Amino acid sequence: MATIIMDSAKLALLDIRFPTLPVVELQRHEAVVNAIAWAPRSSCHICTAGDDSQALIWDLSSMGQLIEEGVDPVLACTAGAEIEQLQWSSSQPDLVAIAFASKLQILRV
Numbered sequence: 001m002a003t004i005i006m007d008s009a010k011l012a013l014l015d016i017r018f019p020t021l022p023v024v025e026l027q028r029h030e031a032v033v034n035a036i037a038w039a040p041r042s043s044c045h046i047c048t049a050g051d052d053s054q055a056l057i058w059d060l061s062s063m064g065q066l067i068e069e070g071v072d073p074v075l076a077c078t079a080g081a082e083i084e085q086l087q088w089s090s091s092q093p094d095l096v097a098i099a100f101a102s103k104l105q106i107l108r109v
Contacts, residue, residue: 002046004033011036011048013060026058028073034083040090047096047109049083055098057109077107 001014009029012022031051039045044061056073081101089095096107 002036002038004036007032009033009050009052011046024071026071028056029054031082035086037086037088037096039088039093041093047086047088049079049086049098051082053079053082053100055079055083055086055096055107057096075109079105 011026033050049055055077057075079100085099
């Protein structure tokens with residue numbers, strides 16, 4: 001399970017069997033994270049977006065290395081303003097929609 005840490009640039013990944021302690025924290029945003037979405041057909045890809053105008057896609061396939069070394073996103077996109085919301089398309093899994101400054105932009109990933 002993934003959760004946004006309130007008023008933070010971090011995202012916590014939790015094991016629902018032990019939800020009080022994060023398995024790993026993703027920490028590459030430079031401002032508050034506003035939205036997260038799991039890839040519809042992959043259990044190891046997640047997209048995060050925030051006030052730093054960044055949409056970041058992460059590959060979590062090697063969870064053991066994440067804990068020890070941290071991880072960088074595999075893909076990054078900069079929007080024209082703070083990203084308020086995102087949605088990963090379930091019918092077209094190579095498309096992610098981001099909303100910012102009263103605009104909607106479709107990203108091909």
